[in-house]
Amino acid sequence: MTAAETRRDDEPLLRTVALTKSFGGIRAIDHLDLSVPRGELRCLIGPNGAGKSTLFSLIAGIHRADSGRIVFKGEDITRLSPFRRVLRGVCLKFQTTRVYRDLSVSQNLLVALALRGQADGQPGHAADRLAWALRTFGLDRHTDRPARELPHSHQQWLEICLALATNPDLLLLDEPTAGMTPDETALTADFVRQLNAQGTTVLVVEHDMTFVRQIARYVTVLHYGRVIAEGPLGAIETNQDVRRIYLGEQ
Amino acid sequence: MTTRWRTLRDTLNGPQDLGRSPGFWAVFVAVALGLLLYPAAGSSFGLSSLASFLLYVPMALGLGLLWGYGGILSFGQSAFFGIAGYVYGIVAGNLAGTPAGTVIAFAAAIAAAALAASVFGYFLFYGQVSGWIVPLLCLVLTLILATFLGQTAGYQWRVGQVLLGGYNGMTNIPSLQVGPVEFGGTSAALYYLVVIVTLLLYLGLRLFVNSGYGHILVAVRDDPERTRMLGHNVDFIQVQVFALAAALAGLSGVLYASWGNYMNPSNMDLLAATLPVIWTAVGGRRSLLAVLLSTVALRALADSLAVSGSQYAFLAMGALLLATMLFFPAGIIVSVARAWQRPRRMLRRVAREPVQAGEKSEIA
Numbered sequence: 001m002t003a004a005e006t007r008r009d010d011e012p013l014l015r016t017v018a019l020t021k022s023f024g025g026i027r028a029i030d031h032l033d034l035s036v037p038r039g040e041l042r043c044l045i046g047p048n049g050a051g052k053s054t055l056f057s058l059i060a061g062i063h064r065a066d067s068g069r070i071v072f073k074g075e076d077i078t079r080l081s082p083f084r085r086v087l088r089g090v091c092l093k094f095q096t097t098r099v100y101r102d103l104s105v106s107q108n109l110l111v112a113l114a115l116r117g118q119a120d121g122q123p124g125h126a127a128d129r130l131a132w133a134l135r136t137f138g139l140d141r142h143t144d145r146p147a148r149e150l151p152h153s154h155q156q157w158l159e160i161c162l163a164l165a166t167n168p169d170l171l172l173l174d175e176p177t178a179g180m181t182p183d184e185t186a187l188t189a190d191f192v193r194q195l196n197a198q199g200t201t202v203l204v205v206e207h208d209m210t211f212v213r214q215i216a217r218y219v220t221v222l223h224y225g226r227v228i229a230e231g232p233l234g235a236i237e238t239n240q241d242v243r244r245i246y247l248g249e250q
Numbered sequence: 251m252t253t254r255w256r257t258l259r260d261t262l263n264g265p266q267d268l269g270r271s272p273g274f275w276a277v278f279v280a281v282a283l284g285l286l287l288y289p290a291a292g293s294s295f296g297l298s299s300l301a302s303f304l305l306y307v308p309m310a311l312g313l314g315l316l317w318g319y320g321g322i323l324s325f326g327q328s329a330f331f332g333i334a335g336y337v338y339g340i341v342a343g344n345l346a347g348t349p350a351g352t353v354i355a356f357a358a359a360i361a362a363a364a365l366a367a368s369v370f371g372y373f374l375f376y377g378q379v380s381g382w383i384v385p386l387l388c389l390v391l392t393l394i395l396a397t398f399l400g401q402t403a404g405y406q407w408r409v410g411q412v413l414l415g416g417y418n419g420m421t422n423i424p425s426l427q428v429g430p431v432e433f434g435g436t437s438a439a440l441y442y443l444v445v446i447v448t449l450l451l452y453l454g455l456r457l458f459v460n461s462g463y464g465h466i467l468v469a470v471r472d473d474p475e476r477t478r479m480l481g482h483n484v485d486f487i488q489v490q491v492f493a494l495a496a497a498l499a500g501l502s503g504v505l506y507a508s509w510g511n512y513m514n515p516s517n518m519d520l521l522a523a524t525l526p527v528i529w530t531a532v533g534g535r536r537s538l539l540a541v542l543l544s545t546v547a548l549r550a551l552a553d554s555l556a557v558s559g560s561q562y563a564f565l566a567m568g569a570l571l572l573a574t575m576l577f578f579p580a581g582i583i584v585s586v587a588r589a590w591q592r593p594r595r596m597l598r599r600v601a602r603e604p605v606q607a608g609e610k611s612e613i614a
Contacts, residue, residue, distance in 0.1 A: 060479060086481030098476045100469055107265065111469040112480045114462030166481050 011074050013038040013201050014059070014090075014170055019068035021058055021225075028054040030225035031068065036170070036203060041196040043212045043233075044205045046222035047245060052205040053095060055222070056172050059203075060092040061085045072170070087115070089169035093176060095205075097155040099162065101148035105139055108147055108158060112165035126167040129198065133161050136191050153184045160191075171195070173204045177211050189214035262453065264460025266319070266468065268537045268587045285445045289438045297441045298509075303549035304444045305505040310529045310545040311455055311538055312498030317527075318535030319459055320491045321381075321471030326370075326388025327499040328522040329395050333366050334359040334500030335513040336399070336414070339423040343412035352426045356504050363500030364493045371492035375485045389523055396518035419514020426508040435509045444505060448542070451498070455538050467491060499526075521564060528571045534581020543583055 014036040021029040028051045036042055044052045057063045059070060061082035070078045077085055100108050109130075134140040137157035142150065147158060156176060163171055173192070177185040185208065192215050196202050206212050212219065212233070219236045221229040229242050236242055263270045269278070289297055309327050317323045338352075338359035345351030370391060374384055403416025414420060425434040426443075433440040458464055469477040470484050478484045507513050516522065533544025548567065555563035578585040 062475075062479070081483075082478045083481050083483050086479065091481075092479055094476070094479070098473055100472045100476070102472065103465070103468065104265065107465055110462055110465045111477065111482075114466055115481045162480060 012036055013040075013073060014203075015071040016055075016059075017069040017071065019055075019058060019070065020066050021054055021063060022066055023054075028225050029058065029065075032222075032226060034220065034227065036201065038169075038201055039196075039199060040218060041192065041202045041215060042204070043216035043219045044203065044222060045207075045209075045212060045219060049224075050222040051225040052222055053174055054225075056092060056174050056203075056205060059085075060090060060172060062092075086166050086168075089167070090172065091163040091166045091168035091170070092172040093159045093163045093174060095174040095178065097152070097159055099147040099150075099155050099158050102146060104144050104146055105150070105158060106143040108162060109165050112162045115166060123167070126164075129195070129200070130161060130164050133157075133164050133191070133195075136187075137161065153180050156180065157188070164195075168200070170201045170203065173202060173206075175206055175208075176204065177206070177208055182210075185211050186214065258457070261457050261460045264464075266459040266464055267456050268539050268584065282449055285449075286442070289441060294436045294438075297438060298436045299553065301435075301441045301444045302509060303546050303553070304448050305509055306502055306526075306529070306549055307448045307542055307545050308451055308505070309499040309502035309526055310541050311451060312495035313526045313530045314535050314538055314541035315455060315459070315467075315498075316491055316495035317530060318537070318541070319464065319471060320467050320488065321474075322488060322492065323385040323527070324388040324492070324495070325385050325523045325527060326391050327495065327526045328518045329388070329392040330363040330367055330496035330499040331503035331506070331522075332392075332395060332399070332513070332515075332518040334363040334503035335507045335517060336420065337362040338504045338507050339420045339513050340409045340412045342424045343420075343422075344410035346411075346424055350428075352424055352508075353428060356426060359504045360497050360500045363503070364497040367493045367496030368489060371489040375488040375492070378485075389520075392518050392523045393520065396515045399515040399518070415514070417515060419512055419516075421512045423507045423511045423513060425511060426504070433508050435511065440505075440509060447501070447505070452538060452542055459538065525567065528567050532570055532574045532582055534578075534584025534587075536580065537584050537587075540581055540583035540587075544581070 012035045014034070016032055016034045019029055019032045019034075020027065028049075030051075032051075032055065034055075044055065046052055054063065058065050061077075061080060061084075065078055068078070069076055072085070072088060072090060075088070077088065077090075080088075100111065103111070131140075137154065137160075139154060139158060139161060142154070147155060150158065156179070160173070160176060163173075176192070177188050180188065189211055192202060192204065196215075204212075204215065216233050219229075219231065219233050220227055221236060221239075221242050223245055228245070229236055229239050231239075269275075285300075288300070292300075309331055313324065313327050338355045341355035341358045342352045345354060348354075373379075374387065379387065399414060399419075400417050402414035403418070405413070407414040407416070412420065425432050425437075425440070427433065431439050433443050459467070466477065466482055466487060469480075470482070470487055474484050503513075503517075506517070529545040529548050530541050532548060533540035533542075535541065548570070552563040552567060555566055574582060580588070
């Protein structure tokens with residue numbers, strides 16, 4: 001780490017520098033520069049194959065970048081294994097629900113809570129945040145139920161709660177409302193907004209523009225693994241390029 | 251009751267094993283007392299036989315933990331059983347006459363098994379060897395060891411004063427001795443040791459699987475990638491549980507050497523490698539209780555069949571494994587227990603409030 005990279009007040013929480021990843025001959029992420037300040041709620045949008053989920057898997061460490069760097073809290077985490085990134089405060093909610101189906105809701109949470117350094121319980125604010133999330137989603141009333149018995153929406157919400165149980169500073173939500181009804185989507189949007197208002201930095205990949213409009217103030221548009229536009233939602237929706245390649249498709 | 255005791259009791263009765271009702275615990279205590287009082291009534295042959303069944307329980311419980319709870323099938327437990335048995339024989343033989351020599355040998359044997367498993371496990375799990383290759387590599391390890399030890403006949407193959415002995419194996423291994431008490435094959439002392447080890451190990455592992463770590467272990471089994479993404483060092487956890495299971499197989503190996511005073515390569519051949527898998531699968535690998543019961547029952551069954559020729563016993567074991575895999579993939583004891591619990595679980599489910607999609611939120 002060079003002196004310039006040590007933590008400063010204006011250092012963003014997450015920064016990618018010329019991040020590149022190819023699968024076979026296809027460049028999924030192409031010299032991508034992204035900067036997410038602390039406390040932001042940012043939506044990543046873009047057509048299918050734009051590289052949104054790949055970017056998430058690079059940040060979370062599921063895939064290794066071919067070149068470029070990922071800097072989190074001023075530390076280069078590009079080569080760090082996934083679990084160490086979680087311990088530093090990056091947590092990903094998977095696109096598909098991957099809760100432990102045979103375990104009960106409370107057992108699911110136990111797995112996420114039994115982390116190194118959390119043995120004596122989470123710090124107070126993190127425990128409060130998790131308890132609030134469980135109440136909001138109505139999961140606190142079903143703690144003994146096996147996860148497989150929960151409706152799809154509740155499994156999605158349990159995923160979000162699992163991620164929160166690791167006490168993240170940066171929460172990556174990959175299509176959190178996939179398969180939800182409009183009411184459930186609205187509830188999730190409210191939750192994400194409040195979570196962010198309480199100080200958690202949230203990065204969301206989402207196809208559903210209704211949901212994006214409900215939560216995002218700031219949007220990044222990806223296309224062929226590059227950022228083609230970035231800014232407040234209003235400006236993005238009137239951007240001619242974006243309308244042509246993405247919003248126009250709907 | 252103090253909070254500490256209540257926590258202990260709740261953990262013991264956690265969701266990761268069968269048998270949580272007061273009725274179960276009453277039977278458990280009765281059986282434990284029966285086992286402890288048995289020497290008063292039983293013959294020394296009976297004691298020795300029962301001890302020889304029970305001494306395989308640590309190896310089987312270790313495999314249950316590794317396979318049933320950790321999702322890692324291993325045909326290598328007999329390798330660690332053998333490593334511990336041979337190391338115990340070598341150290342105890344060389345320290346014969348030294349006070350506490352067999353105790354040192356005991357510790358060295360368990361440590362050797364755990365160390366061997368840690369090194370082997372490091373390459374398996376940090377090397378991301380895929381799930382179905384692991385049991386095969388474990389089997390290869392076992393067979394290589396058996397083949398190697400099989401050709402150690404002759405005077406040149408000795409460690410200190412102890413001959414490895416080739417196919418005939420190592421003989422005259424001293425029994426474990428603590429102070430004046432010798433845990434020999436037909437002694438009541440060995441019987442008590444094996445019974446107490448079995449009971450404490452079962453209760454201890456039951457606490458273990460119901461702890462936070464036990465839940466992480468099950469999570470690794472169900473979805474390793476997911477568990478990694480919740481901040482757990484999955485590779486390291488797998489090496490740890492692999493080493494623990496090997497240490498338990500080693501415990502069985504030492505008890506076996508102390509019981510029979512010999513150790514030979516057939517303890518690591520194909521058959522020996524397969525038997526723990528059969529004991530674990532037939533009862534039900536996802537329950538420590540089922541593994542414990544089926545190990546003792548199948549050891550006793552094989553023993554009674556062996557009277558009419560040992561090959562019949564192995565045929566019966568093979569047939570049992572096949573039948574279990576076809577009709578009770580979860581294991582016979584586990585399937586029976588589930589059938590027993592089903593009506594009551596249905597009632598509980600009806601009593602529970604239904605989950606409604608989009609339940610009233612607290613956000614206005």
